[in-house]
Amino acid sequence: MHKLKAIMIKDWHINKKSLLIPFWITAGFYVFILLSIAFAYFKGDMNINMIDLDTGPPVPVINYIVNMAILGLPGLMSILFIIMLTQNALNEDIKKNCELFHRSQPVSIWFRTGSKYLMGIAGNWAIMLIIALFNFLVINTILAIFHQFDFYSAFNGMILSSISFMKTGLIIGSITFFFSAVFKDKAFFQGFAILLGVQFLFLIVNTMLNWNLPLPLTYLFKLIKLNPMEGLENDVASLDIRNHISMVWNSILFNWKTLIQLAFSGSLFIGATWIYKNKEIK
Amino acid sequence: MNVAEVKNLTKYYGKLKALDGITLNIPQGRIIGLLGKNGAGKSTFMRCLLGFLKHKGDITILNETIKSHKESIHEHIAFIPDVSSLDDRLTVQQTIDYVASLNQSWNAEKAQQLLAGSDLPLNKKVANLSKGMKTKLYLLITLSLNVKILLLDEPTLGLDIVFRKEFFNTILGDFYDESKTIIISTHQVEEVEQILQDIIFIDKGKMILFEDVEELKKKHSIFTVPSDKIEELEKHKPKLITKTLGHVSAILNSEIKIENAQINKPSLSDLFMEKVGGSNA
Structure with missing residues (x-):
């Protein structure tokens, strides 16, 4: 395993700048808010008003929704950076003319692709989770000071939202990783364009011949689609947030769809490695 | 003892036949030059030896049959394409650590010794190194690996003459012993x-x-x-006759006797010209 560790350290050195960009964006965001608060404070316009929250939905619901929402920016950034990193995963060494140098090392190709896959996907997950945890501490401290704090709802809100983004990132990242084994450049856009082409072709064929060919993008969207807010309105009305949380755990993680998503992602990783392994290096 | 055996090695790029039925045995402990014009098939031959390219024919290296690329052979074989094939995104220290961690044959003591004698900036990115510095880094990596075979594919491409000389002298002085085999592909045979x-x-x-x-x-x-005695050469049917001021020259079998001919030892590039012809040796 020390070889895998060595490769992961190398990949970390190569990718750390890209991986850490979400930190800087978040830091910039916080600096902007702090400056705004300081500006308002010194101008005497500081007015924190939580009265609306007191007359709104119950505390656990507010905590749940707020803590889901704090994942919005880091979650979207995570998916964006997963695409950026994985679309270069298996073709960048070739573009940079150092593929032969890396291939001439006595290490399994599965370790090499595994490290790139982990760096592209799990690396971004880790960054997202660290930012999420920081947001969680900041937002819930504010909620606890100025309103009320319910740990169960808040923590579940954050975790469930994180899992949704992680799963979406896993599937999109695996697809892009696969494309990086096939295409030399702009793998995500080239792969997506082909899928779009096939989608339209099948749509036309289905319409004209009354066939029922499976539509690739429709299937992918179905596979990716996760909505932790689904059914929330009804549960809020019945004040049953705990029921809602347990339902969301089942709909997001503990079901067959998760197994299909994992199998799909794993197959793409294996397929990508196989293509990459059999590529001739000129 | 042979370290590699190649039988009828053939490689096509589409319809182009890049290698045409090459058969040879590579003995242990020799320094072998692979000489050819640009595009003759030297790089293709080396990449086929290591299984980087799909090919027809049989290749055995260190008793392992090579059908496709096997990472394990790199425990005993180091391959240097050219110095610009290092990973530009890593620093010098990161490159050394990376290679050291992956290779069991890494000799840390030797690496340390070579590093102490060099002025390599450890924290500088490879991208920011001069060609000369990259050469030193590549040499450090190569010489610290205790491998049985060293394959050098146009290793000094793009380097100036000082670094080219230094590269080969260091390889010979610090790496080679009679248990090791070096194959050098080049078109700068001098x-x-x-x-x-x-x-x-x-x-x-x-x-x-x-x-x-x-x-x-x-x-x-x-x-x-x-020049007026050119027929003396022509009757021995040389492949190439070169003209100089008032004289003509040809490479012929040493046993031939030509009266009043001036006789010199040929260089490898002279011999290459004689055997292959062309002007790009």
């Missing part, structure tokens, strides 16, 4: 001529010759006669 023991001429994918350098030089001589 720089490696002094260190080569065997030579392979390759042209249009075919192996033209594989011989001991000293034997080859002994067998041939350059015969120079005045």
Whole structure:
């Protein structure tokens, strides 16, 4: 395993700048808010008003929704950076003319692709989770000071939202990783364009011949689609947030769809490695 | 003892035959030059040896059959394409650590010794190194690996003459011993001529010759006669007659006798021109 560790350290050195960009964006965001608060404070316009929250939905619901929402920016950034990193995963060494140098090392190709896959996907997950945890501490401290704090709802809100983004990132990242084994450049856009082409072709064929060919993008969207807010309105009305949380755990993680998503992602990783392994290096 | 055996190696790029039925045995403990024009098939041959390219024919290296690339062979074989193939995104220290961690044959003591004697900036990115510095880094990595075979594919491409000389002198002085085999592919034969023991001429994918350098030089001589005696050379049917001021020269079998001819030892590039022809050796 020390070889895998060595490769992961190398990949970390190569990718750390890209991986850490979400930190800087978040830091910039916080600096902007702090400056705004300081500006308002010194101008005497500081007015924190939580009265609306007191007359709104119950505390656990507010905590749940707020803590889901704090994942919005880091979650979207995570998916964006997963695409950026994985679309270069298996073709960048070739573009940079150092593929032969890396291939001439006595290490399994599965370790090499595994490290790139982990760096592209799990690396971004880790960054997202660290930012999420920081947001969680900041937002819930504010909620606890100025309103009320319910740990169960808040923590579940954050975790469930994180899992949704992680799963979406896993599937999109695996697809892009696969494309990086096939295409030399702009793998995500080239792969997506082909899928779009096939989608339209099948749509036309289905319409004209009354066939029922499976539509690739429709299937992918179905596979990716996760909505932790689904059914929330009804549960809020019945004040049953705990029921809602347990339902969301089942709909997001503990079901067959998760197994299909994992199998799909794993197959793409294996397929990508196989293509990459059999590529001739000129 | 042979470290590699190649039988009828053929490689196509589409319809282009890049290698055409090459058969040879590579003995242990020799420094072998692979000489050919640009596009003759030298790089293709090396990449096929390591399984980087799909090919027809049989290749065995260190008793392992090579059908496709096997990472395990790199425990015993180091391959240097050219110095610009290092990963530009890593620093010098990161590159050394990376190679050291992956190779069991890494000699940390030697690496430390070589590093102490160099002025390599450890925290600088490889991208920001000069070609000379990259050469030093590549040498440090290569010489710290205790491998049985070293394959150098145009290793000094783009380097100036000082670094080219330094590269080969260091390889010879610090790496080579009689248990190790070095194969150097180049089209700048003058720089490696002094260190080569065997030579392979390759042209249009075919192996033209594989011989001991000293034997080859002994067998041939350059015969120079005045221009008006050109027929003296022509009757021995040389492949190439070169004209100089008032004289003509040709490489012929050393046993031939030509009256009043000036006789000189040929260089490898002279022999290459004679065997292969062309002007790009």
